[in-house]
Amino acid sequence: SRSINLAVIPGDGIGQEVVAEGLKVLSAVLPQDVKLETKEYDFGARRYHDTGETLTDADLDALKKHDAILLGAIGDPSVPSGVLERGFLLKLRFAFDHHVNLRPSKLLPGVATPLAGEPSIDFVVVREGTEGPYTGNGGTIRKGTEHEVATEVSVNTAFGVERVVRDAFARAQARPRKKLALIHKNNVLTFAGHLWTNIFNKVAAEFPEVTTEYMHVDAATIYLVTQPERFDVIVTDNLFGDIITDLAAAVSGGIGVAASGNINPSGEFPSMFEPVHGSAPDIAGQGKADPSATVLSVALLLRHLGYEAEAARIDEAVSADLAERTGKPARSTSEIGDALAVRVAG
Amino acid sequence: SRSINLAVIPGDGIGQEVVAEGLKVLSAVLPQDVKLETKEYDFGARRYHDTGETLTDADLDALKKHDAILLGAIGDPSVPSGVLERGFLLKLRFAFDHHVNLRPSKLLPGVATPLAGEPSIDFVVVREGTEGPYTGNGGTIRKGTEHEVATEVSVNTAFGVERVVRDAFARAQARPRKKLALIHKNNVLTFAGHLWTNIFNKVAAEFPEVTTEYMHVDAATIYLVTQPERFDVIVTDNLFGDIITDLAAAVSGGIGVAASGNINPSGEFPSMFEPVHGSAPDIAGQGKADPSATVLSVALLLRHLGYEAEAARIDEAVSADLAERTGKPARSTSEIGDALAVRVAG
Ligand SMILES: CC(C)[C@H](C(=O)O)[C@@H](O)C(=O)O
Ligand SMILES: CC(C)[C@H](C(=O)O)[C@@H](O)C(=O)O
Numbered sequence: 164s165r166s167i168n169l170a171v172i173p174g175d176g177i178g179q180e181v182v183a184e185g186l187k188v189l190s191a192v193l194p195q196d197v198k199l200e201t202k203e204y205d206f207g208a209r210r211y212h213d214t215g216e217t218l219t220d221a222d223l224d225a226l227k228k229h230d231a232i233l234l235g236a237i238g239d240p241s242v243p244s245g246v247l248e249r250g251f252l253l254k255l256r257f258a259f260d261h262h263v264n265l266r267p268s269k270l271l272p273g274v275a276t277p278l279a280g281e282p283s284i285d286f287v288v289v290r291e292g293t294e295g296p297y298t299g300n301g302g303t304i305r306k307g308t309e310h311e312v313a314t315e316v317s318v319n320t321a322f323g324v325e326r327v328v329r330d331a332f333a334r335a336q337a338r339p340r341k342k343l344a345l346i347h348k349n350n351v352l353t354f355a356g357h358l359w360t361n362i363f364n365k366v367a368a369e370f371p372e373v374t375t376e377y378m379h380v381d382a383a384t385i386y387l388v389t390q391p392e393r394f395d396v397i398v399t400d401n402l403f404g405d406i407i408t409d410l411a412a413a414v415s416g417g418i419g420v421a422a423s424g425n426i427n428p429s430g431e432f433p434s435m436f437e438p439v440h441g442s443a444p445d446i447a448g449q450g451k452a453d454p455s456a457t458v459l460s461v462a463l464l465l466r467h468l469g470y471e472a473e474a475a476r477i478d479e480a481v482s483a484d485l486a487e488r489t490g491k492p493a494r495s496t497s498e499i500g501d502a503l504a505v506r507v508a509g
Numbered sequence: 510s511r512s513i514n515l516a517v518i519p520g521d522g523i524g525q526e527v528v529a530e531g532l533k534v535l536s537a538v539l540p541q542d543v544k545l546e547t548k549e550y551d552f553g554a555r556r557y558h559d560t561g562e563t564l565t566d567a568d569l570d571a572l573k574k575h576d577a578i579l580l581g582a583i584g585d586p587s588v589p590s591g592v593l594e595r596g597f598l599l600k601l602r603f604a605f606d607h608h609v610n611l612r613p614s615k616l617l618p619g620v621a622t623p624l625a626g627e628p629s630i631d632f633v634v635v636r637e638g639t640e641g642p643y644t645g646n647g648g649t650i651r652k653g654t655e656h657e658v659a660t661e662v663s664v665n666t667a668f669g670v671e672r673v674v675r676d677a678f679a680r681a682q683a684r685p686r687k688k689l690a691l692i693h694k695n696n697v698l699t700f701a702g703h704l705w706t707n708i709f710n711k712v713a714a715e716f717p718e719v720t721t722e723y724m725h726v727d728a729a730t731i732y733l734v735t736q737p738e739r740f741d742v743i744v745t746d747n748l749f750g751d752i753i754t755d756l757a758a759a760v761s762g763g764i765g766v767a768a769s770g771n772i773n774p775s776g777e778f779p780s781m782f783e784p785v786h787g788s789a790p791d792i793a794g795q796g797k798a799d800p801s802a803t804v805l806s807v808a809l810l811l812r813h814l815g816y817e818a819e820a821a822r823i824d825e826a827v828s829a830d831l832a833e834r835t836g837k838p839a840r841s842t843s844e845i846g847d848a849l850a851v852r853v854a855g
Contacts, residue, residue: 238696278625278734279622299699308667309671312667314664314700315700315701318658319658319659319660319661320657320658321658350594354659388624388734405694406752407730409727410734
């Protein structure tokens with residue numbers, strides 16, 4: 164019989180609330196024969212304040228035993244900027260080699276967009292997750308003096324770039340439009356840019372059916388608001404991916420519906436799924452958060468574990484729920500979760 | 510009697526066409542007593558193909574003698590990516606210490622925006638121009654092999670950050686709303702991020718009237734499409750500034766009307782003014798380019814040289830011209846230039 168052994172990290176702020184709904188929908192969608200085991204982990208601001216710890220080796224050993232990880236959000240204004248981001252979120256991505264950061268953007272019917280007209284948006288960003296300016300390489304000298312120098316080093320390897328580029332080509336190949344755009348800034352960041360561009364072109368030769376284009380990251384932000392229908396699959400570096408996926412989320416219905424997967428395709432380590440939004444301390448504990456992004460992240464999780472039919476049922480449920488929102492009074496986090504649970508079970 | 514000794518660099522593609530109109534409007538707006546001298550320099554793709562040169566020491570010596578520089582656009586597909594960008598555009602910014610890259614965004618009445626509703630957009634980005642990931646620090650080992658490693662080093666100094674942050678605070682102080690946002694990614698790029706944040710907070714203490722906020726660059730892209738009215742002055746690093754100013758241009762009428770100044774506030778070297786758009790080889794030579802961005806760059810140039818009244822006349826002329834476009838047939842580059850020249854003279 165089948166089973167899913169899930170690590171659950173609600174985290175901070177609205178993370179707690181949205182993860183509860185994600186689990187509700189997960190339980191509702193799974194067939195009877197699938198045994199779902201969940202173990203909750205208390206990471207984030209509270210743990211940091213209590214113990215000074217963010218993510219220990221023992222924590223990593225424990226997490227490693229799970230099939231996948233569902234995360235709500237990590238981060239709180241009471242913790243200095245960077246401590247939880249570098250000490251937990253990025254540490255986990257790097258430790259578990261989550262090199263494919265998958266972020267789909269789809270403007271669903273009935274969903275509001277800040278863009279005029281009725282843009283058609285349906286693309287997925289494959290963001291590299293273990294290299295680039297996110298490595299934490301760099302440092303500071305003469306800190307706090309007028310002679311301070313601070314550096315950040317973007318590290319890019321042929322190994323790291325090729326595997327994520329291959330993943331993106333395979334995804335493009337599997338989609339009807341078969342288009343792949345590389346986004347970088349190779350006219351300025353020439354060292355990293357040439358590595359990315361050369362590998363992209365080399366792998367392209369193996370995927371003759373995929374139509375490719377290259378775009379500078381600054382130009383890409385223009386196209387994301389003027390011609391978002393142009394995109395099918397995008398592959399890009401860690402920092403550019405961070406920036407354009409927030410913009411992509413904004414134009415395709417907001418971060419309330421933006422899901423993401425931090426994927427280790429080899430399966431050597433569990434992959435992690437999380438909404439793109441943060442812990443939103445301003446609305447935490449009030450039942451105001453939209454759990455849709457977390458529920459859609461559960462769909463990505465199921466798809467990753469091979470439960471394609473169940474993933475599709477969740478996608479459809481969220482889509483139907485969103486389509487019926489216009490003109491109705493706002494519902495609470497758990498009301499939306501309840502409605503989605505009913506839909507996926509039905 | 511007063512005089513302006515201007516270096517003119519039409520450059521590639523539509524650069525030639527738009528600069529001609531910029532000069533037309535400049536001549537029309539200047540009072541009789543101001544002697545305008547211009548000297549044209551042939552930089553860009555043609556010069557590179559003919560001589561292999563992009564910008565020599567002798568070129569820099571010649572340019573140095575001018576009061577200011579007006580540039581059209583540099584770049585052509587026939588030149589490998591990066592050669593003219595690093596070899597000309599960035600070399601000039603660094604050589605002339607253009608550390609204040611000024612990019613205003615204003616949605617003028619009658620101008621189309623990809624955003625729904627009628628957003629009110631009027632802010633200016635102060636982008637650092639001589640540091641960050643643009644320094645060209647970094648390198649490649651084992652090039653072309655499966656073991657290639659390519660790095661890009663973002664270099665940030667207290668000296669470089671403080672001077673541009675001060676410039677931005679002074680600009681915010683001089684504007685009615687007196688708001689300044691620092692945009693960075695200090696939760697991930699902690700070395701550079703802390704330097705920027707600490708200096709920003711230190712200088713803020715000297716400008717108690719200025720309301721400040723901090724925003725991550727990814728979040729900033731969301732606000733630029735959902736709440737652009739929120740921004741007044743933005744200060745940011747070289748790469749983030751590159752990205753958000755293209756997005757800012759897109760939402761406030763497109764790069765057809767986005768002007769920029771590469772400013773050396775001390776006046777030790779001439780400042781350079783250019784449209785944000787590129788050389789657009791696809792429409793070059795057809796009279797299709799909108800010269801408005803270049804004409805608005807001429808206004809920034811005049812303002813920098815102390816001709817405030819003339820700069821304001823140009824801004825008003827462009828604004829009036831744009832307001833009357835709706836429903837009218839498209840005009841050629843020179844027709845728009847002619848119309849603007851008439852308006853500023855009138
Ligand atoms: C919180 C932060 C570390 C993170 C990132 O920059 O990757 C977030 O912005 C995201 O996109 O998941
Ligand atoms: C062409 C390129 C070097 C330049 C930059 O990245 O600064 C351009 O994008 C700009 O914004 O002026």
